[in-house]
Amino acid sequence: MKIIKVFSLVGRTIPYAFLILVYAFILGPLVVVLITAFNSYPTYPAAFESFTLKWFQELATRVEFTRAFLTSISVGVGAAGLASLLGIPLSISIVRREFKGAGAINTLFNVSLIIPTLALSVALLQMFSLLKIRLSVITLILAHTIMVMPFVVRAAVSSLQFMDPFLEEAAMTLGANRLTTLFRIVLPQIRGGITAGFALSFVLSFINVTLSIFLSTAGTSTLPIRVFAYMETRMSPMVAAIGAVIIFMALIVSIFLERVAKVRLFV
Amino acid sequence: MNMEMPSSERNPTGIEKGRIQKTTADNGYRWRSKHLGSILLAIPAVFFNVVFLIAPLIVVLYYSLQQSSLEFVAQGNGGLSFSNYSYFFSQPYYQGIIFRSLRLSALATVGSLVIGYVTSLVLRGMAEKLGSTPVLILSFPILCGPIVTIMGWMGMMTSKGVLGHIIALVNSLPLFPDIPTLLLGTDAAVVIGMIHFNLTFVIFNLVNVMFVIPRELEEAAMVLGASRWQVFRCILWPLSLPGVFAASLISFALSMSSFVTPSYLGNAARPILTTQISKFMFSTYNWQLASTASVVLLVISLIIVILQSMAFRRVSTLKRWVGE
Numbered sequence: 001m002k003i004i005k006v007f008s009l010v011g012r013t014i015p016y017a018f019l020i021l022v023y024a025f026i027l028g029p030l031v032v033v034l035i036t037a038f039n040s041y042p043t044y045p046a047a048f049e050s051f052t053l054k055w056f057q058e059l060a061t062r063v064e065f066t067r068a069f070l071t072s073i074s075v076g077v078g079a080a081g082l083a084s085l086l087g088i089p090l091s092i093s094i095v096r097r098e099f100k101g102a103g104a105i106n107t108l109f110n111v112s113l114i115i116p117t118l119a120l121s122v123a124l125l126q127m128f129s130l131l132k133i134r135l136s137v138i139t140l141i142l143a144h145t146i147m148v149m150p151f152v153v154r155a156a157v158s159s160l161q162f163m164d165p166f167l168e169e170a171a172m173t174l175g176a177n178r179l180t181t182l183f184r185i186v187l188p189q190i191r192g193g194i195t196a197g198f199a200l201s202f203v204l205s206f207i208n209v210t211l212s213i214f215l216s217t218a219g220t221s222t223l224p225i226r227v228f229a230y231m232e233t234r235m236s237p238m239v240a241a242i243g244a245v246i247i248f249m250a251l252i253v254s255i256f257l258e259r260v261a262k263v264r265l266f267v
Numbered sequence: 268m269n270m271e272m273p274s275s276e277r278n279p280t281g282i283e284k285g286r287i288q289k290t291t292a293d294n295g296y297r298w299r300s301k302h303l304g305s306i307l308l309a310i311p312a313v314f315f316n317v318v319f320l321i322a323p324l325i326v327v328l329y330y331s332l333q334q335s336s337l338e339f340v341a342q343g344n345g346g347l348s349f350s351n352y353s354y355f356f357s358q359p360y361y362q363g364i365i366f367r368s369l370r371l372s373a374l375a376t377v378g379s380l381v382i383g384y385v386t387s388l389v390l391r392g393m394a395e396k397l398g399s400t401p402v403l404i405l406s407f408p409i410l411c412g413p414i415v416t417i418m419g420w421m422g423m424m425t426s427k428g429v430l431g432h433i434i435a436l437v438n439s440l441p442l443f444p445d446i447p448t449l450l451l452g453t454d455a456a457v458v459i460g461m462i463h464f465n466l467t468f469v470i471f472n473l474v475n476v477m478f479v480i481p482r483e484l485e486e487a488a489m490v491l492g493a494s495r496w497q498v499f500r501c502i503l504w505p506l507s508l509p510g511v512f513a514a515s516l517i518s519f520a521l522s523m524s525s526f527v528t529p530s531y532l533g534n535a536a537r538p539i540l541t542t543q544i545s546k547f548m549f550s551t552y553n554w555q556l557a558s559t560a561s562v563v564l565l566v567i568s569l570i571i572v573i574l575q576s577m578a579f580r581r582v583s584t585l586k587r588w589v590g591e
Contacts, residue, residue, distance in 0.1 A: 029419020116524030207412025
């Protein structure tokens with residue numbers, strides 16, 4: 001009897017142990033980055049010595065990183081803004097399904113999600129050079145916009161589907177024109193989806209490496225490119241401090257996505 | 268219908284009726300103008316995608332058919348031909364790269380599928396207690412991006428890092444061959460990085476199916492005297508197969524197109540398809556071959572998507588069958 005009890009206890013703990021191992025594997029790299037960012041030991045990897053914020057202070061004094069950070073922010077805002085500007089009207093038209101191509105456009109957007117970013121980067125670089133367009137922040141924003149637009153569309157479409165269509169009709173019956181209806185009835189209702197799409201696009205653009213490697217120049221390096229270039233010469237906890245900043249940013253956005261707009265992102 | 272009945276009863280003035288009549292009366296006009304409005308709303312985004320997504324892909328296709336700048340390839344008349352493709356597929360070096368990509372992707376797929384399947388089985392058992400939060404936590408590293416995860420792996424995969432210590436521990440056991448403690452720069456490191464990235468998507472796809480399978484089926488089988496193994500073998504496994512199919516396809520596609528992980532965790536002297544494309548672009552400046560390899564990558568992804576849409580149809584059939 002006792003042996004069976006022990007076995008069943010072991011049997012009940014094994015799933016938990018497995019789950020803990022899997023989550024350690026998933027979150028392990030992030031934990032290592034966080035520990036390193038707050039560890040006073042000057043190289044990396046190392047055992048935890050003592051808590052410090054000096055790497056963040058050092059980071060703030062490095063002009064190359066602050067400039068790259070600002071570039072990343074502006075590219076992210078630009079791409080997320082442009083993608084929203086183009087993607088939200090498209091989503092409204094997709095959800096209405098009033099013309100024959102609507103379904104096809106939706107399918108195309110889902111297909112564009114699977115185009116390998118590397119192939120897209122190669123393609124855009126070759127096209128820009130074929131047309132003799134100089135690479136700049138603008139071309140970088142355009143490239144990021146293409147990458148993030150499917151996420152904006154997905155978020156907007158999913159919240160448009162929960163919208164009450166009769167409110168729109170009621171507004172029009174009461175004499176509102178199409179534009180007023182759009183701005184005062186439709187857009188306020190899908191605010192959650194719009195902000196979720198914007199936030200997600202911003203983060204996806206901010207962390208993107210592949211497109212930026214191909215399309216940024218020395219003057220327009222984004223933060224990840226700058227960090228990877230730095231990491232090729234040496235490993236410093238300062239780099240981990242940047243990682244900690246990004247983790248913090250991602251945490252805010254993911255809590256926001258979970259709480260405010262319940263959007264399923266990747267499935 | 269039932270909902271509207273009382274309101275029209277409460278509304279004997281006939282306003283409701285009038286409103287309905289009005290909308291049906293000008294329906295033809297309304298429909299047409301709305302139709303136009305919908306098209307106008309779609310035009311900017313579609314135009315943008317044609318210019319910055321479809322046109323570039325056509326440029327890549329064009330470059331891949333152009334004569335390569337390599338002299339031993341250029342034997343034709345300078346027009347468009349498939350010479351890059353035949354060169355790319357005939358050279359043993361590039362064949363090796365394709366096979367390495369396929370092998371590493373297959374390993375990553377098997378690895379993430381095994382881990383992911385067991386994880387989603389466990390999560391299914393705990394869904395009542397834990398809710399969907401554990402599944403959401405999984406997507407967090409994706410939002411942090413490749414830069415943070417690779418930074419972390421670089422710290423873990425050296426001989427002084429966590430994984431280095433674990434390997435040293437394994438090496439100290441009898442019967443095990445000596446594994447080098449420096450994981451960074453090996454194919455194993457690339458596969459681990461790929462599994463880490465793919466696992467989220469694999470679990471999402473599996474959970475999508477697993478959480479739909481009704482618990483009553485299991486309970487019924489148990490009541491009828493089936494063992495846990497039989498329940499798994501005869502109920503859970505066959506019903507989760509569409510999810511397994513979808514998850515393995517997405518994992519394979521993600522591995523084939525992963526670029527950042529292999530270029531920072533792998534060995535530059537042993538490139539895979541994606542890292543070779545970037546070599547073509549920036550080291551050998553052979554844009555024709557870069558395009559050729561990119562088209563190969565695109566075709567592989569396209570095949571996977573077609574297979575995946577077939578799997579997706581089976582997932583939705585399952586959902587319809589269980590009434591979700």
